[in-house]
Amino acid sequence: MAERAARQRALAIGGLVLAALLAGCASGPRSGGDGAPSTPPADVSRVPDAEPRIEAIRGAGGTSKPYTVLGRSYVPIADDRPFRESGLASWYGTKFHAQSTASGEPYDMYAMTAAHKTLPLPSYVRVRNPANGREAIVRVNDRGPFHDDRVIDLSYAAAARLDLLRGVAPVEIERITNDDIRTGAWRRPGDGTQMAEAPVRVASVPQAGAQSVAVPSAFTTPVVAAPRAEVNDLAPMAAAPAAPMAQARPSANEAPPAPEAPPGMSTAGYWVQLGAFSQRDGAIAFQQRVAKGMPELAPLINVFTESNTHRVQAGPYASRDLARSTADQVRNGLQLVPMVVERR
Known part of the structure; x- marks a missing residue:
């Protein structure tokens, strides 16, 4: 019994020491x-x-x-x-x-x-x-x-x-x-x-x-996994449902709203990620801002939602090089920092 009590005291002291290390x-x-x-x-x-x-x-x-x-x-x-x-x-x-x-x-x-x-x-x-x-x-x-x-x-x-x-x-x-x-x-x-x-x-x-x-x-344990390259593998995600849009013709100062991915659309391929948001409203507003700045990109922009994160992405592209070319255009035209991801 005395030996068991001693071990329990040692474990308790060890836990206090670990907590102190983390707190500091x-x-x-x-x-x-x-x-x-x-x-x-x-x-x-x-x-x-x-x-x-x-x-x-x-x-x-x-x-x-x-x-x-x-x-x-x-x-x-x-x-x-x-x-x-x-x-x-x-x-x-x-x-x-x-x-x-x-x-x-x-x-x-x-x-x-x-x-x-x-x-x-x-x-x-x-x-x-x-x-x-x-x-x-x-x-x-x-x-x-x-x-x-x-x-x-x-x-x-x-x-x-x-x-x-x-x-x-x-x-x-x-x-x-x-x-x-x-x-x-x-x-x-x-x-x-x-x-x-x-x-x-x-x-x-x-x-x-x-x-x-x-x-x-x-809290540190060696691992053997290698870091991923620039392109990330992403599982297919459901596109956010399209918001209701007025049928009126947009004025000269407004860009047409960027469409959402249609039901059944294949998402496989390379995508240019323009931004990621915790709030869907922020993602939609950003989507429309990019569409207004680059109207030629508007038909390709979609919002994908997973685990409460809303990703604004353009695509899909058949090759990584095509996606990178678009990313360069976005970087130069809108001063954004896009990244290329792959969906399978």
Whole structure:
């Protein structure tokens, strides 16, 4: 009996230690209790972009090691490949301020940083809010968000810049590779200078005692799966039901509403994903905006719904090259960041 009681006490102590590790690590699964500071600095939305610089990419081990969190396995990218993604963004604030990130750096909620499940640590991405056109360049130095429907976790300052502090919202992200930095291809008019006139003084993160803490080992298990390429395999999804449309002829300033996929339509082939939304109304509004900007694409645009996510996609195309050609036209014509996916 005494031996059994001793084992039970040891297990209880181990559980407390694990809980303490997770509570003190910004890269662990994030839940409630977080939020904005009670007295935020003035003009926090004017914090300058992160300045991209070439940083070494670890080919193996450390932050490039495959890991598992909450039963899901992830394989970090360990090269300089381009990367684009659309989906939902969240943000984290006071609860994790000054806690160690997966890279070992302390989390600074007033810096332009972000967390991503698989991008190299560190790396840089341009994040765009399609609802208002705002953009921000952030440095990825943490892992997360560990929610199936989210693609990036922004710092408080980055969320303020993009006007995303009200909650989870759709974004488009594009990696700035070391090659982009080397050639200067990442720069756009105003990058790195539009905020220089009004520097923001914010409280710095205390450096003393900061520990190098990666994703907790208790939640980390090696996996052998290889990362997927640019094209994702998607199971067929049902198209969202078409909204009622007026029969009146559209005015000269209005684009014809983009049609939904007709019943029985084959969805097999390559598609250009233009955006993904948590609310169907947002997806439909975005669909109509793209149709107005590129009328020739309107007949091909559909909204597909799965697991409460509404994807706006154009297609299908018979080959990946044809889909990529359309993606390039959308990128150049509408300044969006589309991605090519495959349906079977």
